[in-house]
Amino acid sequence: MTQLNDVPVAQLMSRRVICVAPEESIAVALNTLRAHKLSCLVVQTPAGLEGILTERDLVVHFDNLVSAEQLNVRNLGCVRQLMSAPAITVQEDDGLQTVLDVSVRQGIRHLPVVNTSGELVGVVTQTDLVRAYSHILERQLDLVSDNKRLMALSLIDPLMSIGNRRAMEGDLKHVQAKAQRTQSPYGLVLLDVDWFKRYNDHYGHQLGDQALRAVAKAIGDSLRQGDRLYRYGGEELILVLPDTDQAGALQAAERAREAVSQLQLEHQDSPLGHLTVSAGLASGDGDWQALVAGADSALYEAKENGRNQTRAV
Ligand SMILES: Nc1nc2c(ncn2[C@@H]2O[C@H](COP(=O)(O)OP(=O)(O)OP(=O)(O)O)[C@@H](O)[C@H]2O)c(=O)[nH]1
Numbered sequence: 266m267t268q269l270n271d272v273p274v275a276q277l278m279s280r281r282v283i284c285v286a287p288e289e290s291i292a293v294a295l296n297t298l299r300a301h302k303l304s305c306l307v308v309q310t311p312a313g314l315e316g317i318l319t320e321r322d323l324v325v326h327f328d329n330l331v332s333a334e335q336l337n338v339r340n341l342g343c344v345r346q347l348m349s350a351p352a353i354t355v356q357e358d359d360g361l362q363t364v365l366d367v368s369v370r371q372g373i374r375h376l377p378v379v380n381t382s383g384e385l386v387g388v389v390t391q392t393d394l395v396r397a398y399s400h401i402l403e404r405q406l407d408l409v410s411d412n413k414r415l416m417a418l419s420l421i422d423p424l425m426s427i428g429n430r431r432a433m434e435g436d437l438k439h440v441q442a443k444a445q446r447t448q449s450p451y452g453l454v455l456l457d458v459d460w461f462k463r464y465n466d467h468y469g470h471q472l473g474d475q476a477l478r479a480v481a482k483a484i485g486d487s488l489r490q491g492d493r494l495y496r497y498g499g500e501e502l503i504l505v506l507p508d509t510d511q512a513g514a515l516q517a518a519e520r521a522r523e524a525v526s527q528l529q530l531e532h533q534d535s536p537l538g539h540l541t542v543s544a545g546l547a548s549g550d551g552d553w554q555a556l557v558a559g560a561d562s563a564l565y566e567a568k569e570n571g572r573n574q575t576r577a578v
Contacts, residue, residue: 269401270360277361277397278378278387284309285318287348291326291341294318305375307385308348314385316350319375323347354379357386361401365394422496424474425481433495433503437553440507444550452506452514452548455560456484456521459541459572461500463534476540480525484542487524492517502542503557511548511577518544518575526573541573 285294285306294306298320305319326347330336354377355364368376368391378387420432428436444451458464458480465473477500484502485494497503506517522544530540545564547556559578567576 268360269362269365269398272361272397272401273358274355274361274364274378274389274394275357275387277393278357278389279393280387282307282377282385282388284385285344286310287315287343287345289344291323291343291347292338294344295323295341298323304390305388306344307352307377307388308344308350309385313383314352314354314377314379315345316348317352317375317377318344318348321374322349349373352377355389356381361394361397364389365391365398368394425478425496425502427481427485427502428493428495430495430497433493433497433505436493436495437505440505441550441553443507447508448550449508450510450548450550451556452504452509452511452517452546453553453556453560454504454506454514454518454521454544454546454575455497455557455564456502456504456518456525456542456544457564457568458500458525459537459543459568460532460535464532464540467532467534476530479528479530480540480542483524483528484521487517487520489517503560506548509548511546514546514548515575515577518546522573522575537573543567543572544575545577546575547578 283297283301283303283306285297285308287308287310297306305317307314308316308318327336353367353371353373355367357378357380364376368374374391376389377385378389380386420428422429440451458477461473464476481494481496481502488494491507493505495503495505504517504521506514509517522542525540525542528540532538532540535541543564545560545562545567547559547563549556563576563578567574570576
């Protein structure tokens with residue numbers, strides 16, 4: 266991210282600077298400001314920088330003269346009488362933060378900018394500084410929200426539009442910690458599409474993808490609030506069921522299995538005639554990896570026993 270002091274004031278200043286002599290009359294200075302549409306003039310002699318004369322100095326001066334009923338257009342005085350001196354300067358390679366600090370701390374709205382040889386190279390205003398400052402802050406806020414969006418995307422499976430294994434691992438750590446704290450079990454259900462290699466071989470990979478999306482949606486729609494579905498990998502999904510014992514996990518698994526079966530997606534190469542899933546479940550309040558291993562062996566049993574069914578460890 267851009268640090269505020271990474272931006273040198275040379276990038277923000279205006280190089281259009283008009284200088285006047287201290288003896289110049291206020292009337293000429295006023296005309297010069299108006300002719301060049303500037304808000305300040307730098308006051309300089311051959312010996313160097315003397316001060317700065319701003320629009321505001323002139324307004325205050327005229328206001329005082331009018332109030333004192335002493336406004337005489339033929340004798341408005343000279344620049345030396347009104348200028349701010351000595352002029353506080355900044356270096357062209359000073360950073361935005363440094364220059365903004367000088368400007369705010371000393372209440373100076375126009376700062377002449379000099380190079381390393383002390384020659385005048387520009388003028389920077391407080392408005393230039395604040396505008397640059399807010400632009401950088403805005404960009405940094407955009408970056409933060411882009412990063413958040415990327416982070417969220419990196420946890421979603423693009424095919425099924427559900428959490429991926431990374432998201433599952435992150436969430437499971439919390440579910441496990443809560444189960445241990447409250448000593449109430451949580452359930453895990455592994456679901457695997459039956460005969461899916463044959464499905465792909467028969468209908469093609471694209472229809473295979475479509476079927477996986479439909480399966481994920483049907484299972485997702487069958488869930489109770491608080492339960493979460495993730496893609497575990499390939500054609501395998503996993504349900505995470507907080508505060509759920511073995512009986513509850515069995516109900517959730519059966520609801521999910523039924524939901525897929527009821528889609529009645531034709532699968533000619535399956536002995537069951539349509540697309541189905543098998544499920545293996547485990548529940549407890551222990552280590553989630555051990556529960557996944559348990560659910561996996563239960564799933565193996567469900568497959569061995571004819572598929573389209575749920576088994577528990
Ligand atoms: N179309 C598609 N196929 C996938 C995807 N991920 C995994 N598969 C396929 O799913 C099939 C899984 O095959 P197997 O592990 O042999 O299991 P199966 O054919 O479903 O058989 P059982 O699980 O024993 O019922 C493989 O052919 C994978 O290529 C995917 O994202 N899209």
